[in-house]
Amino acid sequence: MTKTLTANTHAQLRNIWAELSLEGQISGFKRLSALEAGKFFAQLDAREQAKIILNLPMSERQLWIRVLNPDDAADLIQATDPSERQALLAMLDQTTRNEVIALLTYAEDVAGGLMNPRYIAVRPDMRVDEAISYIRRRAREAIENVYYIYVLDSEQHLLGVASMRDLFCSQPQQEVKDIMRAQPVTVSEHIDQEEISLIFASHNFLALPVVDSQGCMKGVVTAGDIVDVVEEEATEDIQKMGGTEALDAPYLQIRLVQMIKKRAGWLTILFVGEMLTANTMQLYENEIAKAVILALFLPLIISSGGNAGSQASTLVIRAMALGEVKLRDWWRVIRRECAVGIALGCILASVSLVRVLLWQAAFKTYGAHSVLIAITVACAVIGVVLWGTLIGSFLPFVLRKAGLDPASASAPFVATLVDVTGIVIYFNVASTILKGTLL
Amino acid sequence: MTKTLTANTHAQLRNIWAELSLEGQISGFKRLSALEAGKFFAQLDAREQAKIILNLPMSERQLWIRVLNPDDAADLIQATDPSERQALLAMLDQTTRNEVIALLTYAEDVAGGLMNPRYIAVRPDMRVDEAISYIRRRAREAIENVYYIYVLDSEQHLLGVASMRDLFCSQPQQEVKDIMRAQPVTVSEHIDQEEISLIFASHNFLALPVVDSQGCMKGVVTAGDIVDVVEEEATEDIQKMGGTEALDAPYLQIRLVQMIKKRAGWLTILFVGEMLTANTMQLYENEIAKAVILALFLPLIISSGGNAGSQASTLVIRAMALGEVKLRDWWRVIRRECAVGIALGCILASVSLVRVLLWQAAFKTYGAHSVLIAITVACAVIGVVLWGTLIGSFLPFVLRKAGLDPASASAPFVATLVDVTGIVIYFNVASTILKGTLL
Numbered sequence: 001m002t003k004t005l006t007a008n009t010h011a012q013l014r015n016i017w018a019e020l021s022l023e024g025q026i027s028g029f030k031r032l033s034a035l036e037a038g039k040f041f042a043q044l045d046a047r048e049q050a051k052i053i054l055n056l057p058m059s060e061r062q063l064w065i066r067v068l069n070p071d072d073a074a075d076l077i078q079a080t081d082p083s084e085r086q087a088l089l090a091m092l093d094q095t096t097r098n099e100v101i102a103l104l105t106y107a108e109d110v111a112g113g114l115m116n117p118r119y120i121a122v123r124p125d126m127r128v129d130e131a132i133s134y135i136r137r138r139a140r141e142a143i144e145n146v147y148y149i150y151v152l153d154s155e156q157h158l159l160g161v162a163s164m165r166d167l168f169c170s171q172p173q174q175e176v177k178d179i180m181r182a183q184p185v186t187v188s189e190h191i192d193q194e195e196i197s198l199i200f201a202s203h204n205f206l207a208l209p210v211v212d213s214q215g216c217m218k219g220v221v222t223a224g225d226i227v228d229v230v231e232e233e234a235t236e237d238i239q240k241m242g243g244t245e246a247l248d249a250p251y252l253q254i255r256l257v258q259m260i261k262k263r264a265g266w267l268t269i270l271f272v273g274e275m276l277t278a279n280t281m282q283l284y285e286n287e288i289a290k291a292v293i294l295a296l297f298l299p300l301i302i303s304s305g306g307n308a309g310s311q312a313s314t315l316v317i318r319a320m321a322l323g324e325v326k327l328r329d330w331w332r333v334i335r336r337e338c339a340v341g342i343a344l345g346c347i348l349a350s351v352s353l354v355r356v357l358l359w360q361a362a363f364k365t366y367g368a369h370s371v372l373i374a375i376t377v378a379c380a381v382i383g384v385v386l387w388g389t390l391i392g393s394f395l396p397f398v399l400r401k402a403g404l405d406p407a408s409a410s411a412p413f414v415a416t417l418v419d420v421t422g423i424v425i426y427f428n429v430a431s432t433i434l435k436g437t438l439l
Numbered sequence: 440m441t442k443t444l445t446a447n448t449h450a451q452l453r454n455i456w457a458e459l460s461l462e463g464q465i466s467g468f469k470r471l472s473a474l475e476a477g478k479f480f481a482q483l484d485a486r487e488q489a490k491i492i493l494n495l496p497m498s499e500r501q502l503w504i505r506v507l508n509p510d511d512a513a514d515l516i517q518a519t520d521p522s523e524r525q526a527l528l529a530m531l532d533q534t535t536r537n538e539v540i541a542l543l544t545y546a547e548d549v550a551g552g553l554m555n556p557r558y559i560a561v562r563p564d565m566r567v568d569e570a571i572s573y574i575r576r577r578a579r580e581a582i583e584n585v586y587y588i589y590v591l592d593s594e595q596h597l598l599g600v601a602s603m604r605d606l607f608c609s610q611p612q613q614e615v616k617d618i619m620r621a622q623p624v625t626v627s628e629h630i631d632q633e634e635i636s637l638i639f640a641s642h643n644f645l646a647l648p649v650v651d652s653q654g655c656m657k658g659v660v661t662a663g664d665i666v667d668v669v670e671e672e673a674t675e676d677i678q679k680m681g682g683t684e685a686l687d688a689p690y691l692q693i694r695l696v697q698m699i700k701k702r703a704g705w706l707t708i709l710f711v712g713e714m715l716t717a718n719t720m721q722l723y724e725n726e727i728a729k730a731v732i733l734a735l736f737l738p739l740i741i742s743s744g745g746n747a748g749s750q751a752s753t754l755v756i757r758a759m760a761l762g763e764v765k766l767r768d769w770w771r772v773i774r775r776e777c778a779v780g781i782a783l784g785c786i787l788a789s790v791s792l793v794r795v796l797l798w799q800a801a802f803k804t805y806g807a808h809s810v811l812i813a814i815t816v817a818c819a820v821i822g823v824v825l826w827g828t829l830i831g832s833f834l835p836f837v838l839r840k841a842g843l844d845p846a847s848a849s850a851p852f853v854a855t856l857v858d859v860t861g862i863v864i865y866f867n868v869a870s871t872i873l874k875g876t877l878l
Contacts, residue, residue, distance in 0.1 A: 043641050139607035146604045147586045147645075164603060165585045168578035201670045202482050204663040206586075206645055223662035224643040227669055231640045234673030235757055241677065242753020242850060243746055251758035252771065259775070260782045263750050270746050271787045275794055277738040282804070288734055292727050295734045299716040299858050302738060307682055307709050307851040311702050314681020318674055319690035332691065336698070343699045348710045355714055365721070411681060411850035412746040419738050 017048075026055045038067060046075035047249070054084060062091040069144055070096050071116045071219075074103035111196055112189040114229065115210045115219030120149045124159055124177035128170045135164070145207050145220050151180045156216040158209055160184060186211045189218050196221060197230045198323050237321055240405060241314060243270065243412035270412050276420045277302075284427040291438040293366060293373065294430055301380050302422035304348055305388030306415030312337055312392030313409045320396060320406050330397045334390065341389030345382035353378045369437050376433045380426040387425060388418040456487075465494045477506060485514035486688070493523065501530040508583055509535050510555045510658075513542035550635055551628040553668065554649045554658030559588045563598055563616035567609045574603070584646050584659050590619045595655040597648055599623060625650045628657050635660060636669045637762050676760055679844060680753060682709065682851035709851050715859045716741075723866040730877040732805060732812060733869055740819050741861035743787055744827030745854030751776055751831030752848045759835060759845050769836045773829065780828030784821035792817045808876050815872045819865040826864060827857040 020028060029037060029052055041049060041064060049068075053061050053076070065073060065088060073092065077085050077100065089097055099117045106112030120138050122131050131149060139146045149167070151160045160180030170179045186209050187196050199208065200223055207222045236246040245262040247254055254262075281288070288295050316333060319325040325333060356374035359365045366373050392414045396406035431439050459467060468476060468491055480488060480503060488507075492500050492515070504512060504527060516527050516539065528536055538556045545551030559577050561570050570588060578585045588606070590599045599619030609618040625648050626635050638647065639662055646661045675685040684701040686693055693701075720727070727734050755772060758764040764772060795813035798804045805812050831853045835845035870878050 042643075136607040139604045146607065165578045168575040168585065197666060197670070200663065200666040204481075204661075204667075206661070206663055222643075222645070223666055224639065224645055226666055227636060227639040227662055228643075230666060230669040230673070231636070231761065234669070234677070235761065238673070238677055238680065238753060238757045241681070242749050242757075244750045244754065247754065250761070250763040251754055252763060252768065252775075256775065256778060260779055263747075263779065264783055264786050267743075267746055267750065267783055268786060268790060271739070271743050271790055274739045274742050275791075277742075278735045281735040281738070285731055285735070288727075289731045292724055292731075292734075295727050295731075295737075296717045296720040296724065298734070299720070299737065299741060299862065300710070300713050303713050303716075303851075303855065303858060304706075304710050306854065307706055308702075310681050310849075310851050311683045311706065314677060315683065315686065315690055318677045318681075322670065322674065322689070324689040324691060329691065336691075336695065339695060340699055340702065344703055344706055347703050347707060351707060351710055352714075410749075411854075412742075412749050415745065415850075415854065416742065419742060423738065 022051070022055065026052065030056075041067065046072070046079040049076050050079040053088070054080065061088070065091050066093070066096075069116055070099040070118065071103060071114065071225075074100045074113075075108070078104065078108060106189065109193045109229075110189065111187045111191045111193070111210045111221055112218065114193060114196070114225050115189075115221045116144055116225075117219040119145055119209075119217070119220045121152045121156075121217065122149050122176055124151050124153065124175065124180075126176050127172065128167050128174050128176060128179065129172035131162075131176050132167055132172075135167075145222055148207055148220070149176070150209055150217055150220075151176055152217055158184070158186065158211055158215055158217045161209065184209065186215075187221065188213065193226075193229045194233050194321065195323070197226050197233065200226045201230075233321070237317070237407040240407040241317060241410045243267070243410040266410070266412070270416045273416045274419060277423060280420055280423045284423070287427055287431060287439055291430075291434065293438070294376075294427070297377050297380075298423070298426065300352070301377065301384055301426050302419045303415075304381055305384035305418040305422040306411075307388070308341065308344055308385045309388035309392030309414035309418045310411030312340075312389045313395055313414045314392075314411065316393045316396045317406045317409060320400065327397060327400055330394070333393055333397070337389050337393040338386070341386035342382070344389065345385035348385055349378035349381045352381050369434070372434055372437055376430050379433065380429045383425045383429060384418070384422045387421060388414070391417055391421075461490070461494065465491065469495075480506065485511070485518040488515050489518040492527070493519065500527070504530050505532070505535075508555055509538040509557065510542060510553065510664075513539045513552075514547070517543065517547060545628065548632045548668075549628065550626045550630045550632070550649045550660060551657065553632060553635070553664050554628075554660045555583055555664075556658040558584055558648075558656070558659045560591045560595075560656065561588050561615055563590050563592065563614065563619075565615050566611065567606050567613050567615060567618065568611035570601075570615055571606055571611075574606075584661055587646055587659075588615070589648055589656055589659075590615055591656055597623070597625060597650055597654055597656045600648065623648065625654075626660065627652065632665075632668045633672050633760065634762070636665050636672065639665045640669075672760070676756070676846040679846040680756060680849045682706070682849040705849070705851070709855045712855045713858060716862060719859055719862045723862070726866055726870060726878055730869075730873065732877070733815075733866070736816050736819075737862070737865065739791070740816065740823055740865050741858045742854075743820055744823035744857040744861040745850075746827070747780065747783055747824040748827035748831030748853035748857045749850030751779075751828045752834055752853045753831075753850065755832045755835045756845045756848060759839065766836060766839055769833075772832055772836070776828050776832040777825070780825035781821070783828065784824035787824055788817035788820045791820050808873070811873055811876055815869050818872065819868045822864045822868060823857070823861045826860060827853070830856055830860075 017025060032040060053064050068076060077088050080088065089100065092100060120135055122134060135146055135149060147164050149162050150158060153159055160182045161184040162176055162180040166179055185203060189210050189212050205223065207220050209220055210218045212218055239246045243266050245265060247262055316325060353374050356366060356377055360370035395409040395414060399409055400406045456464060471479060492503050507515060512531065516524050519527065528539065531539060559574055561573060574585055574588065586603050588601050589597060592598055599621045600623040601615055601619040605618055624642060628649050628651050644662065646659050648659055649657045651657055678685045682705050684704060686701055755764060792813050795805060795809065795816055799809035834848040834853060838848055839845045
């Protein structure tokens with residue numbers, strides 16, 4: 001365990017920790033010096049902090065929950081079983097308990113659930129030198145963010161923000177209202193963490209004030225809180241886009257049964273959806289019997305639609321998550337993807353033309369009607385790629401409009417949708433082109 | 440354009456800006472008041488800042504490049520054509536120019552390329568009150584980060600870090616060496632930005648010092664810089680995992696030809712790979728001719744392998760990016776995925792058994808050998824799903840070992856690999872089980 005604390009990166013720490021049994025983790029934790037244990041505890045996420053606290057004797061629990069800032073304490077309590085929560089809340093001092101109870105009313109993933117309710121507030125007519133000595137006094141209390149002060153009126157409305165640097169660069173006799181930045185960028189308490197992260201990504205702020213609908217100050221979200229959030233959100237999106245539920249825990253730490261559950265759901269839905277391909281194929285059983293050669297190209301053609309579709313859905317989902325594409329942009333996106341789909345379809349179609357004619361020239365594989373077969377495959381590829389691209393780009397809009405997560409338009413989901421329709425497109429193209437010859 | 444500056448989020452800003460032509464952007468920018476233009480300019484990314492600067496008259500360029508911190512100026516210069524760089528460098532003052540030239544020697548995506556070379560350095564024997572007034576003086580200069588001071592010896596070795604809060608909480612007469620945090624967490628100048636983001640995600644720091652191999656202080660990376668990086672890295676990974684090259688620009692801003700280029704490469708590679716399915720199918724042409732019914736289930740079976748494979752590769756790639764899974768964990772991962780693959784295969788196999796037998800009972804679709812067909816499909820599904828899961832989880836390790844980006848093991852790539860082998864598995868299972876009856 002001591003090794004964990006000299007190790008420099010999160011990954012190394014987590015890996016050693018993760019390989020220990022619960023008993024090993026707890027006894028390792030108890031063996032640490034107070035200073036080391038404090039550092040290590042602060043680095044764990046809420047779930048693991050909760051695990052440690054609940055496995056310590058009652059007498060030691062209070063110490064550890066009291067080290068935390070109110071926002072971290074609220075996260076920890078949220079990570080425990082509801083039956084444990086009252087007892088944990090009771091261990092906090094009165095002020096913190098009230099703050100934590102207020103924080104627990106917010107969803108975990110909105111500004112209110114992320115913010116620290118402790119910050120330094122001053123009145124607009126305070127002088128700069130007074131403000132600096134006020135900060136010095138408050139810094140001794142458990143205030144994380146002493147780098148910005150928030151200027152509030154008597155009803156807690158946020159009037160402006162001044163950074164420590166602004167204070168240092170001003171004359172001591174000036175009033176803070178004259179040096180503050182008025183109309184600062186704020187976030188509303190119910191805004192989603194994904195949107196907050198976009199604001200941080202574009203502004204390079206260290207902290208943002210959270211206000212309610214009346215513009216009253218509620219707390220502060222820091223860039224440090226947000227790095228975490230961005231990683232988590234990206235992980236969730238990536239996992240959904242790969243066709244599983246979000247794991248909610250590190251890959252090597254999740255229990256096997258949990259892992260199977262998270263994956264079996266979507267996989268079964270996709271499998272049942274894909275069964276339609278068997279029904280669809282049955283409609284063309286006669287065509288296949290007459291020209292087995294058509295079956296040879298089937299996987300090639302439907303997969304090209306699936307691949308084109310996953311490209312489109314992936315790009316659109318990510319652009320939506322970054323706020324680059326909004327619902328109202330759907331028509332621009334579809335127009336673009338239409339052009340892209342046709343271009344990509346033509347590129348792949350020419351590759352397939354060359355391939356079929358080359359094989360015919362070399363091995364006489366495809367018999368008398370090889371040119372017609374080549375044309376059939378090429379036309380089907382254009383149709384299927386265009387169709388896949390359109391489905392892939394449109395589906396995220398449909399999901400978002402329906403209030404669902406666009407990231408669910410995963411590559412496997414799009415591929416499954418496109419497979420069924422791809423078969424229909426292929427056999428219809430084939431029966432049009434090959435009627436009277438092979439069919 | 441004025442509307443952009445009252446709009447609150449990055450997304451709104453970017454969208455209005457993005458819809459303007461280059462002339463519209465430049466003339467809009469020129470119409471802004473100095474204050475508004477400054478705010479707006481600071482929010483743009485390096486590429487767009489470069490676009491503006493290069494389209495302003497020579498006389499105005501210097502003003503705008505001089506507003507930037509050295510790290511941002513270096514990013515801007517890196518975003519321009521090499522032929523422009525000397526002229527832009529010449530516009531900087533001597534100190535900044537030297538700093539920027541030093542920064543330009545680093546790759547963009549390592550600590551050295553991200554850091555700000557300006558920070559507040561103090562000697563270990565400085566008193567706390569002296570340090571505070573020194574910070575006050577330095578804050579008037581262009582120093583972004585006045586919230587931490589770095590304690591260096593005469594050879595620039597980093598001895599410790601103290602936050603403004605640490606200073607405020609200490610007695611004025613103490614020396615900084617007695618209140619500093621010794622052995623602070625540091626990053627080496629050549630460490631990749633992805634690893635830096637993991638350190639920020641786990642520690643909730645506002646800034647990290649960058650040191651060289653001798654432990655000498657080189658600069659500071661802030662959490663604000665990193666939020667951006669995390670978003671970018673996730674975007675790149677997601678795009679690669681969707682089977683395209685990383686776009687390097689917002690979806691709606693990239694030119695159509697560029698977009699097609701970024702997508703056509705992988706799509707063509709996958710298409711050519713998928714052509715092997717046609718060759719493979721040809722090996723089984725006789726079997727298909729004898730039992731067309733086998734072709735009906737082909738898309739279902741090979742897609743189930745592809746889907747299982749994309750799940751596995753997505754989870755492993757993301758776990759690698761987060762540092763949860765290392766190269767040396769490959770055997771643990773394969774063992775886990777083996778168990779998961781068998782479990783998922785059995786679940787899907789039972790679904791397929793029920794489906795075939797139900798259809799047979801209801802519609803007599805599959806003739807006399809329906810039970811054998813059901814068993815064939817079920818066994819093939821188990822084999823293909825297990826195989827897909829193993830390929831999907833193993834491929835990211837192979838890519839990383841080969842020094843390539845594991846994120847290239849995209850869902851479409853895995854699906855393509857699994858399609859070819861899936862056909863072989865399916866027809867071998869079929870000829871074993873159906874020999875003497877249908878085949």
